[in-house]
Amino acid sequence: MAMARYQLNIYVLTAVAVILGLVIPLPVIALSGINPIESYGAAFRILARDPLTVFDTLVYATPLMLIGAGLFIAFKANYWNMGAEGQMWIGALIATVIALNLEAPGYIIIPLLMVVSFLGGVGWAIVPALLKVKYNVNEVLTTLLLNPVAVLIVDALLCGPLKDPKFLFNQTKLIPRSAWLPTIIPGTRVSAGLIIAIAGVLIAYVIMDKTILGYRIYCVGSSPQASRYAGIDISKVTLLAAIISGGLSGLSGMTLLCGVHFRLLRGFSPGGLMMGFWGYGFLGIAVALLAGYRVLATAGTSLIFGFLTYLSYLLEISSGISRHFMMVIEGITLLLVISLIRLVGEKV
Amino acid sequence: MTALAEYIIYTSLAYATPILLAAEGELIAELSGVLNIGIEGTMLMGAFISYFTVLVTGNILLGVVVGLLWGVAAGLTIALFEVILACDYIVTGIGFNIMMMGLSSFLFDKLVVSVYNKVPYVAGIPRVSIPFLGQLPVVGSSIFSQHVLTYFALILVVPIWFVLSKTTWGLKIRAAGENPEATYALGINVVFVRLISAVVSTILVSLAGVSLCLELTRAFTHVMTAARGFVALSLIIFSGWRILRILPGSLLYGFLYSLPALMQAFGIPVPYQMLLSIPYIATIALMSIAYRRVKPPSALMKPFIKKG
Numbered sequence: 085m086a087m088a089r090y091q092l093n094i095y096v097l098t099a100v101a102v103i104l105g106l107v108i109p110l111p112v113i114a115l116s117g118i119n120p121i122e123s124y125g126a127a128f129r130i131l132a133r134d135p136l137t138v139f140d141t142l143v144y145a146t147p148l149m150l151i152g153a154g155l156f157i158a159f160k161a162n163y164w165n166m167g168a169e170g171q172m173w174i175g176a177l178i179a180t181v182i183a184l185n186l187e188a189p190g191y192i193i194i195p196l197l198m199v200v201s202f203l204g205g206v207g208w209a210i211v212p213a214l215l216k217v218k219y220n221v222n223e224v225l226t227t228l229l230l231n232p233v234a235v236l237i238v239d240a241l242l243c244g245p246l247k248d249p250k251f252l253f254n255q256t257k258l259i260p261r262s263a264w265l266p267t268i269i270p271g272t273r274v275s276a277g278l279i280i281a282i283a284g285v286l287i288a289y290v291i292m293d294k295t296i297l298g299y300r301i302y303c304v305g306s307s308p309q310a311s312r313y314a315g316i317d318i319s320k321v322t323l324l325a326a327i328i329s330g331g332l333s334g335l336s337g338m339t340l341l342c343g344v345h346f347r348l349l350r351g352f353s354p355g356g357l358m359m360g361f362w363g364y365g366f367l368g369i370a371v372a373l374l375a376g377y378r379v380l381a382t383a384g385t386s387l388i389f390g391f392l393t394y395l396s397y398l399l400e401i402s403s404g405i406s407r408h409f410m411m412v413i414e415g416i417t418l419l420l421v422i423s424l425i426r427l428v429g430e431k432v
Numbered sequence: 433m434t435a436l437a438e439y440i441i442y443t444s445l446a447y448a449t450p451i452l453l454a455a456e457g458e459l460i461a462e463l464s465g466v467l468n469i470g471i472e473g474t475m476l477m478g479a480f481i482s483y484f485t486v487l488v489t490g491n492i493l494l495g496v497v498v499g500l501l502w503g504v505a506a507g508l509t510i511a512l513f514e515v516i517l518a519c520d521y522i523v524t525g526i527g528f529n530i531m532m533m534g535l536s537s538f539l540f541d542k543l544v545v546s547v548y549n550k551v552p553y554v555a556g557i558p559r560v561s562i563p564f565l566g567q568l569p570v571v572g573s574s575i576f577s578q579h580v581l582t583y584f585a586l587i588l589v590v591p592i593w594f595v596l597s598k599t600t601w602g603l604k605i606r607a608a609g610e611n612p613e614a615t616y617a618l619g620i621n622v623v624f625v626r627l628i629s630a631v632v633s634t635i636l637v638s639l640a641g642v643s644l645c646l647e648l649t650r651a652f653t654h655v656m657t658a659a660r661g662f663v664a665l666s667l668i669i670f671s672g673w674r675i676l677r678i679l680p681g682s683l684l685y686g687f688l689y690s691l692p693a694l695m696q697a698f699g700i701p702v703p704y705q706m707l708l709s710i711p712y713i714a715t716i717a718l719m720s721i722a723y724r725r726v727k728p729p730s731a732l733m734k735p736f737i738k739k740g
Contacts, residue, residue, distance in 0.1 A: 112535070116542040164522050215716075221723045224469065224522060225666050229659060229712040240705035357654045358533065361472075366530055373523060406541040408654075411534020418527030422519040 094376035097424045098417075102388060105417035112412070113405060123403035130398050138394070139272035143344060145390030147172065147336035147364045149281035152371030152382040153288035154332030159372055160292070161325035162305040167212065167227030168333040169353065169365025170234030171205040175334025176341050177238050178204035180246070180348040183259035183341070190262045197263060197338050198280070205334015206327050208234060213326035217319035223326075231360035242348065255349035265343040275343030282383070284332055289379045291328070301325050333365065340364075354393060354407055362411055367393065370414050374421060389414070434570055436698070441574035443693055446648060448686025449582045450475070450640040450657075454664035455671075455678045456585070456592055457636025462668060463596065464629035465609035465731040466514055469525020472661030473532030474506040474634050478641030480536040483652040484543065486554040496557070496642055503638030507631030515626045518735035537654050544652065556650040557581060557643075581643040586679075588636075593675045605629055609729035612736040622736050637661070659712060660689070666715045670722030673729060688714055 113120040131138060151168045158165040179201040186193060212226035242254040265276040292298035303311045304321045311318055340352060350356045355363030367389045374388075375381035396410035454475055461468050468474070478499045486495035513524040544551060557580050565576040596602035607615040608625045616622045644660070645652055663685055671677035692707040 112538075116539060118542075166526065212716075215720050219720055219723050221716075221719050222666075222669065225662055225669075226716050226719065228662055229666075229715055232659060233709045233712050236705040236709045240703055243705075244703075357537070359655055359658070361533060361655050361659075362530065366526075369526060404542075404546070406538050408534045408537035408541065411530045412538065413534075415527045415529075415531025415534060418523060419513060419519075419531070422523050422527070423513060423517050426517045426519055 093428075094374070094421075094425070095381075097421055097428075098374045098385070098388070101417045101420035101424060102392070104420055105413045106392075108416050109409065109412050113409075118403055118405060123399055123405055126402035127395060127398035130402055136271050139269055139274050140394045140397070141387060141390040142269075142272075142274045142278055143390070144393040145386040146275075146277045146281045146339050146343065148368055148371050148386035148389055149383055150284045150332045150336035150339065151364055151368030152375065152386050153285045153379060154329035155368050155372035156375055156379055156382050157288055157292060157298075157301060158325045158329035160305045161301045161322050162308070163213070163216065163322050163326050163329075164224045165209065165212075165227050165326060165329050166224055166369070167209060167230050167234075167365070168329070168336075168368050169355065169360055169363045170227075170231035171208045171330045171333035172337040172340075172353065172363075172365055173234040173238050173360070174208040174337070175201035175204040176337025176348060176352060177234075177241070178334075179338045179341050180256055180259065183263045184246075184257060187260060188262065190264075193260075193263045194265065194342065197342060198335060201334045201338035201341075202331040203334070205330040205332070205337070207330075208334070209326050209330020210323075213323050213330075216326075217322050231365065233360075235360035238348065239350070242350065246348065248347075253349065256347045258347050259341065263342055264346060265339070273344065275339070277339030277343030280335070280339055281386075284335065285380065285383050288328075288332070288382075292379045297321070297324060333368070336364065354396075354410065358408075362408075366411075367414060370418050373418065438570055438574045439697060440687070440690075440694065441571070442578070443690035444683055444686040445575065445578055445582055446686070447690040447693075448682045449579070449585050449647065450644040451660055451664050451667065451685045451689070452585045452679065452682035453581070453588075453640035453643060454637045454661055455667045455682055456588055456675070457633040457640070458664055459633075459668050459673065459675060459678065460592070460596070460605065460636075461626075461629050461633035462732055463609045463673060463729055464605045464626045465612060465729060465734065465736065466511070466626050466630045466633070467521045467525070467733050468510050468514070468630065468633060468637075469522060469665070470506070470510055470528030470532070471525075471634075471637050471665060472657055472659065473529040474503070474510075474637045475641035475644070475661045476536050476655065476657045477506065477532045478502050478638030479645035479656060480540060480641075480652055482642040483554060483645045484539070486646065487544065487552060490555065492555055492557055492646065495554075495646060496639075499638050499642035500635055503635035504631055506638060507634035508627075510634060511627040511630040514735065515623055515630060518737050521733050521735075533655055536652075540652055540654065551651050551653065553650045554646070556646045579643070579647040581639065581647055585643070589675055589679055596675065606729070608736075609731055612731050612734070616736070626736070637664075640664075658689075658708070663711060663715050666719050669726060669728070670718050672722075672726035685711060685714075 110120040179197045182200050212223050215221040216223045246256045248257045268276050300316050300321045304318050353363030371385045371389055374385045396407045399405040400407050481502045482495040482499035485498045513519045559579050561577040566572045604620055604625050608622045612622045667681045671681050688711045695702050
């Protein structure tokens with residue numbers, strides 16, 4: 085009962101925080117010489133003119149669901165995986181390499197790419213996880229620092245062996261048609277990646293709420309001391325949580341590759357210019373944190389941040405507000421939610 | 433050979449300055465029990481604000497002062513969330529970083545790139561050659577002809593060491609970080625001590641950004657701090673929270689961060705992506721080696737909530 089009430093609170097708080105997150109930065113936009121009301125108005129005029137583009141919300145929500153559900157599991161195990169961005173890039177990189185070198189029918193190549201991208205994400209996530217459980221090395225810093233390393237590796241390959249020589253941009257060739265995920269809503273960019281993402285959230289839900297592993301993850305996260313007395317192997321549970329979150333982040337790279345971009349390029353993630361310090365992996369942190377105590381809520385928070393990402397692209401087109409502004413909105417939302425929980429969370 | 437040695441010593445020291453300043457600042461906050469993961473965003477915004485001020489006014493001193501004021505503002509913000517509201521340190525830090533990275537990039541795009549159509553260089557903080565010492569061979573042109581903030585960062589090690597280990601204020605700071613409840617019971621205002629430590633800390637962190645922007649690059653780019661803040665955090669960990677060990681560690685990082693410039697200056701063709709990733713990989717390696725031997729302040733990351 086208490087939990088259900090808390091859950092309601094965090095939804096109310098999240099809604100308040102997101103709205104304030106959109107309103108508080110308005111003076112900053114105004115100071116930079118843009119009429120903020122006019123810019124939001126222009127964004128919504130584009131939306132009204134071409135309403136089908138609102139389905140892009142689902143396109144941006146797809147990787148966020150996978151990353152968010154994975155990070156939810158890691159955070160609940162008290163493992164602060166900040167490296168989802170890098171895990172996503174490595175998953176996408178490995179899927180790209182396989183897809184470019186293997187001609188096979190879709191029913192073989194697509195499951196194969198799902199598996200290898202998952203394993204790629206796991207591979208990138210496992211080093212900091214092992215360092216954490218074996219030597220107690222702070223995972224916040226190690227996972228964070230591996231993000232730019234992943235982006236730099238992809239960047240080096242995009243400039244060299246993987247570059248499509250026909251283009252000036254550093255990007256790979258298109259992957260074969262058979263590896264493309266089909267569009268599921270005609271007239272939009274929404275691909276079957278969304279189904280993979282929803283399945284991912286459901287699997288995360290089953291793991292967390294229906295299996296003994298999920299129960300142990302909650303235990304380890306809320307009281308390592310009590311878990312140790314209860315005979316839970318904390319290292320194993322932490323490692324498994326890290327592996328699942330890394331794998332789902334890697335898988336999100338595959339949905340972006342096969343469902344949205346069909347090639348690897350720098351603009352793969354909204355944090356293209358941010359050298360691995362922002363992107364879907366960091367939006368996923370907010371998605372997971374704002375979901376409170378329910379895995380399934382990550383689907384809802386993904387939609388919120390998917391819509392905000394869509395809005396930030398609209399603002400960029402209509403008023404020249406760079407998409408980095410989205411980061412300000414996300415940061416303010418996160419800070420507001422945690423402080424509002426401290427201020428009113430227990431009382432409401 | 434002499435030229436190479438001079439160049440390596442000079443660039444290592446110059447590149448070590450922002451990391452040293454950030455680590456000195458963060459150390460004060462951490463000893464008082466405040467872990468500021470928002471260090472990266474603080475530094476980045478400090479760099480942008482000082483760059484923009486100098487770009488518009490042409491006054492370097494004003495740029496530094498504005499950078500210091502930003503440090504105060506950032507410190508108060510961090511203290512509001514971490515000390516007064518006692519929010520989670522990791523979420524606060526990550527949220528603050530994302531916000532400041534976004535804000536600096538947004539303002540940079542809007543106020544610099546789209547106005548000037550390029551990234552103009554600004555007048556930087558000058559190099560000062562120390563009389564007599566500056567005339568010595570090798571060390572004269574490398575150590576004793578540095579930028580102003582490099583001298584400041586190096587000399588600052590001494591007063592910080594003195595205050596932290598020899599004065600009552602240092603004792604209060606460390607007590608607040610080791611056992612806030614007992615400290616509070618002795619009549620010391622733990623919240624106030626932590627707040628002041630956080631503000632002093634972010635002033636130095638912001639100054640690290642100023643040094644990076646006005647001494648090293650003299651221009652701003654997106655996320656130009658390149659994890660220097662996070663590197664400073666890890667430097668504190670493997671120096672075991674001791675100021676005298678932070679100095680050599682920051683010189684090592686200065687060398688690693690200066691490698692791209694070094695390779696370019698001597699025309700050695702190495703993929704730049706490899707050079708750029710060296711500091712990150714080195715940090716992870718060093719943390720793995722050192723973590724078992726050090727002990728953080730007991731109440732680090734534990735918010736102090738007054739009972740009753």
